[in-house]
């Protein structure tokens with residue numbers, strides 16, 4: 001049995017045609033799945049019995065069981081789900097003036113192993129299926145009774161380490177007769193898997209790319225992110241320039257601010273020199289303390305100084321406002337709670 005949510009429209013069409021069903025049946029099934037959003041084949045009233053039988057015998061709807069739901073005082077909600085194999089994943093829904101945005105996980109654990117990140121303390125166990133990612137959006141919508149307007153792939157895992165599934169997910173979320181979430185409301189965040197940045201650029205999906213930079217010199221970045229030993233800043237910048245040129249889309253640079261580590265005046269100057277003149281937007285994120293690490297959040301005065309120095313250097317930058325602090329719903333904190341629950 002496979003998850004019915006694993007398939008893009010094109011994949012589903014190919015599958016049904018192969019089994020001898022008429023082409024227009026794909027649109028009907030798709031409509032039930034992603035417009036009416038039913039969760040049983042029996043409810044798909046306009047399908048012939050042979051198709052219903054085929055679907056029932058080969059596909060399933062379920063893989064996520066809600067284990068815990070937390071609601072923050074600011075409206076942010078965190079959902080902890082158990083997968084069929086017992087692994088736990090989390091998604092977070094944030095409310096903004098422009099709608100609801102969800103932060104979803106792409107893997108169980110993460111092999112990139114950044115020294116500051118809770119998700120990276122747990123080696124990757126496996127990639128999530130397409131359907132397991134789709135369901136994080138669908139289930140959260142169902143549970144909240146509200147539509148999700150934008151999706152960020154910034155939960156647990158490295159999206160580009162699960163590249164093919166992530167691309168399928170983006171196509172499903174973007175499909176006009178389904179979720180219909182505009183490409184510009186979809187954001188993929190990567191730690192900088194250089195070959196995949198080239199590949200992603202060539203797909204010309206029009207979705208947003210966010211790059212986790214966190215340091216402007218190889219010495220510092222390698223300490224924070226060991227992936228920098230494989231793809232250093234020079235290689236990363238080359239791929240970023242290629243991406244900017246091919247897609248003509250502005251890229252978000254994520255930069256977490258860690259006390260005394262990468263929030264000093266010289267770090268800001270290095271960053272300005274690295275990014276000056278590029279079509280990027282810098283998102284400064286005050287570090288969220290992770291229990292197992294030695295790092296601390298940048299002090300408020302230093303956060304502001306950093307912001308000011310980047311602005312003065314001509315960069316387009318914002319300091320992220322925090323949401324869901326009381327329920328530990330921030331990026332990079334999602335794993336620790338889930339693991340505590342498992343023990």
Ligand code: SAH
Pocket residue numbers: 116117118153154155156157158159189190191211212254256285286287288289290331332333
């Ligand atoms: N693996 C991808 C996406 C998931 S992490 C990536 O690294 O980009 C999403 C973002 O959260 C990244 O920018 C990551 O560096 C950041 N992050 C990780 N741990 C954090 C923490 N403790 N506090 C703040 N941001 C964190």
Ligand code: SF4
Pocket residue numbers: 110111112113114117118119120121155156157158191212332
């Ligand atoms: Fe993985 Fe991203 Fe965490 Fe690094 S920051 S360990 S890439 S989830």
